[in-house]
Amino acid sequence: AQRVTQPEKLLSVFKGAPVELKCNYSYSGSPELFWYVQYSRQRLQLLLRHISRESIKGFTADLNKGETSFHLKKPFAQEEDSAMYYCALEGPGQNFVFGPGTRLSVLP
Amino acid sequence: DAGVIQSPRHEVTEMGQEVTLRCKPISGHDYLFWYRQTMMRGLELLIYFNNNVPIDDSGMPEDRFSAKMPNASFSTLKIQPSEPRDSAVYFCASSLWFGAGSSYEQYFGPGTRLTVT
Numbered sequence: 001a002q003r004v005t006q007p008e009k010l011l012s013v014f015k016g017a018p019v020e021l022k023c024n025y026s027y028s029g030s031p032e033l034f035w036y037v038q039y040s041r042q043r044l045q046l047l048l049r050h051i052s053r054e055s056i057k058g059f060t061a062d063l064n065k066g067e068t069s070f071h072l073k074k075p076f077a078q079e080e081d082s083a084m085y086y087c088a089l090e091g092p093g094q095n096f097v098f099g100p101g102t103r104l105s106v107l108p
Numbered sequence: 109d110a111g112v113i114q115s116p117r118h119e120v121t122e123m124g125q126e127v128t129l130r131c132k133p134i135s136g137h138d139y140l141f142w143y144r145q146t147m148m149r150g151l152e153l154l155i156y157f158n159n160n161v162p163i164d165d166s167g168m169p170e171d172r173f174s175a176k177m178p179n180a181s182f183s184t185l186k187i188q189p190s191e192p193r194d195s196a197v198y199f200c201a202s203s204l205w206f207g208a209g210s211s212y213e214q215y216f217g218p219g220t221r222l223t224v225t
Contacts, residue, residue, distance in 0.1 A: 043216045043217065043219075044216040049213070093164065094158070095156070096153050096214070101151070
């Protein structure tokens, strides 16, 4: 069965510090993985997808099939990065599974 | 485009009452998803449609929940009868699939906050 775990419910870092939001998955096939973000009073929106190998707002995420991880990283956190972050896996037939989410708080 | 539209934004009802949540997807999108978000269980996929046809409803918690998509521009999620444990934020999302090998983005609505007393 597909499963996504995010071990940290809350992560607090200081502005300018590196940040890493952890995501692990279990899936028997070849995964399609995403990070979604929800800023305060805004809609849940796509941040990045692994297939695009892109960097959005300074964030990157590398798929590590050996460790079944898709951690989200940013070298220098900004206060505007404070939000709820969800890791998601697309299974067969566009069946999505979201992780429980990590609330990132960037302190001044 | 106003994006995915959901109504109502807030709903407070008494246990036992019927609740209907509505969603208008982005025009041209061929997938529509219903999610439930709670503190305990996070974001759960309830059901999704492709070209108005329900594809997977295995996430629907029980028979009290039903969803329909009578046309490409409208979907409903109904709870009858409602119970306090149904209190949650319900999200609708839509997407457009570009074909095999593509990875696509879901566009979420603002959500409906349901409170059942």
